[in-house]
Amino acid sequence: MRAFIDKVFVHSLILFILAYFISTIWTEVIFLHAMSAAGFIMLISILIVMPKRVLVLPILLISLSIAIVWLTSSPLGILWSGLREMSSIIPLVILITLISWIISHRPYVKALLSRGQNRIHTPIRFYTFTAAISHFISSFMTVGGIVFTFQMFQNLKRTETSNQAWDFTLSTAIMRGFTLTVLWTAVHPAFAYVIAGTNAPLIPTVLKGLGLALIGLVLAIFIFKFQMNQRKINVDVVPDFKNDMNERLDGLVWKFLIWVALLMGGIYTFNQGLDVNILLAVPVVIMVVTTLYFVCNRALAEYKQRWRRLMTVDLGNKKKEMILILSAGLLVGALKETGYGEVLFGYFLTGIDWLNLNVLIGLTFVVILLGFCGFPPIPAMVLLSGILMGIPGGYSTDLVALSLLLGVAVTLVIAPVTVPLLLISSQNKRSLAENGFRWNIVFGVSLLIVGIVYIQVLTLF
Template sequence: MKGSKGTISHYINNLFIIALVLYILLYLLSTIWEHPIITETQSIMAMIMLLTTLLVFPKRGLLLPILLITISIIIVVSTSSSPIALWIGLREMNAIITLVILIGLVSWMISHRPYVKALMLLGKKKITTPTRFYSLVTSITHLISSFMTVGGIPFSYQMFQNMKKPHVTQLPWDFTLSTAVIRGFSLTVLWTAVHPAFAYVVGGTNAPLFPTMFKGLGLAMIGMALSIGIFSLQKSRKKVVDEVIPDLTMNPKEHLNGLVGKFLFWVSLLMGGIFITHHFLKLDILLAVPLVVVVVTTLYFISNRALPQYKKQWFTFVAIDFGKKKREIFLMLSAGILVGTLKETGYGHDLFLYFLTIVEWLNLNILMGLTLVVILLGFCGFPPIPAMVLLSGILIDIPGGYAPELVALSLLLGVSVTLFVAPVTVPLLLLASLNGRSLSEVGLRWNIIFGIIFLVIGLVYIQGLAVFS
């Protein structure tokens, strides 16, 4: 009996993997050839992934995504809309899912040689405390994410995750690395032009690009300093001691000469490729990142004459790793169903107007109200980036006579905070899949103090700009 159950689970797992592979391939095909058969088949593959996950995954681990799907159904029924909105929502997150899956190839290059150790050895005399190590990780994440957006999370995390000393307790290590990565990433949305949320907000408010970037960068730097200060206060409570600093002693068998230059070359090629394909070839950033990652990774293994290892990595990646993504994919698909439902029924637009009415009734400053609206939407289960997509068409009508860049920055502050405190966001999904911890732990529980203080400082910063503008 146990053998038959194992066989059934094996077949269900393989069915999930096949559906996921086809879902990604169909999305990539749809970017160059739009056809109803392609889009409808995507929804079918998404439905197969949902059903196979429900059959084998513990239901307790799926409470949040099931709740999101239930809310979507309630919206369709209460608005007397067509159930086709749910079907369309199954492919709403196809770009995000493709990005989340294919960005993992970056780790193949990083782990192929001890690049990170060679890089950190350059400044080993300065990395003498956990706070300095935290500052390094935060800065690197912020820099990389400024080019790769959400892809910077796994890229940065995987740079350091294998450098943990064996005797270091897991919680202090996870806390240090995870908070540094998520905070460094979340601040990029305030000024990085390639970030989808930034692009949608600037377009929706008609805000001037460079003034918005400049003012957003100022707030991001304040957030960076605050993040380091908050960590310094939190580290004793989380028992973060000096041993959390990675071992930077050189193994005589490791040949590190020239690795820094090679590492910088491949990172530059990766980031430069993303920048060129996005800005000059006009590819959507969510499509440009995975495509460039695949191309650069392939070139890397060809140039290093390691194609057999590359083929083995692909086999393990598809045959084993894909099957471990069930909960993550289920959650993203359910979020996509909610986003698609809100867009198709028009209820998302109405919801935003309701929030604006409440802001006016409470007599709040409209700039503060906009920031809180975005955060509230996030806590209602609505991801911040899709929220900006949904709202971009009505942001130009915001009352108050404020400069467009201040309206944009108010919304972006809300997005930045939402990214690490909301119940479910793509960055938290990525981070939780990397360290194996819950969304609430890597998000709200570890970052609530930083989130509240940064929100208050951010609101004061924007009000100060409004006064002097």
């Protein structure tokens, strides 16, 4: 029975994605209904097979959606439309994994690491190198970069280094490097949705976000240096990235950078030059570049195998993400269609006035509050974009977007439960609280303060 329901879920997810892409070309109502139907089937199948503890937040969101529709005596068609509210996010979340196919095809990262192995003998240099590599890889691999980076470095520890010191150093470097990517990386779903939801200009937002990310990396290094002295951490590493397979690494770094540039450049060209919505541009460019990569490397057989695995195995593991996305979409649709979104926006402005806060600062804290309530970044962005419209004060949309993204970045490292924390905990076998709040609260608060000041300074120009 479980196997049958899993197949139903996978086929419904594929139908949803296909209907979405077709609807962007052929605007027939049948494809909209197909998305809603596929979303409904996915929702039911997940509710049947997923553990009850995982369903607490989704059921709460679904219940709130139904309550809003019932209290306002609105038509049930609102809920049917809400099932496709996240139609642009679901293909993005699924297809972004294709980038990892390029990274794992050849030892690109090993070639990159071999360039810096002679410069990481001290703890500070090792930490800086690891954080920078984590940031770079996660910039186009998103959360997959956490596990990838951890596994690249996990065998470098010497016996003289304690497990506590090693886990703290490696895990905080990876987490801090990763969390800053959300501020500027176009392939990150939260960033892409904020850009689409606020209509912020892509390139100015990327540049301003990149500036804050670089400041954040420097901040992370200084905080580690302080924590290293405070905790008396002594990390000894073996900087040895030799190629066990005797593969040729010459020229791989440049080839890799060319493909990354092609990916990023393609997204900007589609979005800016062809005026394609970024939520559509990102998955389309990812598919085109990935296909082109395997064609150029004459590896179409492997490419087909990877697609087969995605369809038969990997999609079945996306239930948790899909239930959160679909339930958040129902709530956003109910809020938008019933007018409750405007009411909540009014309460938000009243609270900002009462606390005498700047609106941009208020947006950041709202995202953090949602994170501590259990909302993952993507549903939080969708929820806010459906509520917070017409921000007063004449602020530019790129600063509004950056304020929201700052909240996401802080939430990722200090909230009780986030996907990055789950991934890093699965690698070092430490608790979510230790990997998150205990080890990163100083960094999170410091990034919040520095980020708020950074954004306020930008408002002066």
